[in-house]
Amino acid sequence: MSWDSQIEMTSTHRVFLALGSNIGDRLATLELACDMLADAFGGLRLSQLYETEPVGCPPGSPLYLNACVEVNTEHSPQEVLSICQDIEKKLGRVRTGEYGAPRTCDVDIICHGETLLNTPELTLPHPRAHKREFVLRPLCDIDPHLRLPGQPLPVSELLAALPAERPQVTPFDL
Numbered sequence: 001m002s003w004d005s006q007i008e009m010t011s012t013h014r015v016f017l018a019l020g021s022n023i024g025d026r027l028a029t030l031e032l033a034c035d036m037l038a039d040a041f042g043g044l045r046l047s048q049l050y051e052t053e054p055v056g057c058p059p060g061s062p063l064y065l066n067a068c069v070e071v072n073t074e075h076s077p078q079e080v081l082s083i084c085q086d087i088e089k090k091l092g093r094v095r096t097g098e099y100g101a102p103r104t105c106d107v108d109i110i111c112h113g114e115t116l117l118n119t120p121e122l123t124l125p126h127p128r129a130h131k132r133e134f135v136l137r138p139l140c141d142i143d144p145h146l147r148l149p150g151q152p153l154p155v156s157e158l159l160a161a162l163p164a165e166r167p168q169v170t171p172f173d174l
Helices: 026-041 077-090 133-142 155-160
Strands: 013-021 050-052 064-073 106-112 169-171
Touching: 013 026, 013 133, 026 064, 026 077, 050 133, 064 133, 077 106, 133 155, 133 169
Parallel strands: none
Antiparallel strands: 013 064, 013 106, 050 064, 050 169
């Protein structure tokens, strides 16, 4: 038996997740989500928290509390999705089928390393991340030089290029 056959080839991926909550105790929910994510992935890096006007939500939807986290994992994108959806469910998310419906917890995969993926269950990188201040601003807190796969500019430049008229995103003071 050669040494090569005993070595398992694993690769760790930088994974960025966007967190959001706009019903219930938003701060407590995001704190629990971060605790659960840290347990699942062995730690995380957290951005500043932001309060955000709802985007693509029904009229009268409450303000969101948003953040992004970075985790390092050997899990596949599908495994990360399963972990995220399990956390959402444990934190009371109910999928009503209405797009943008208010929710206790939303955990979206923004990117999984350099993975490009388009399946009915998951598109990577997130197809609208490069257009959303509530994703780009917290990503910049973690790594302003991050390039989302398929994007020619780092997140800091994508953020600077957003139109002046956009939903309000403000730092949330604890």
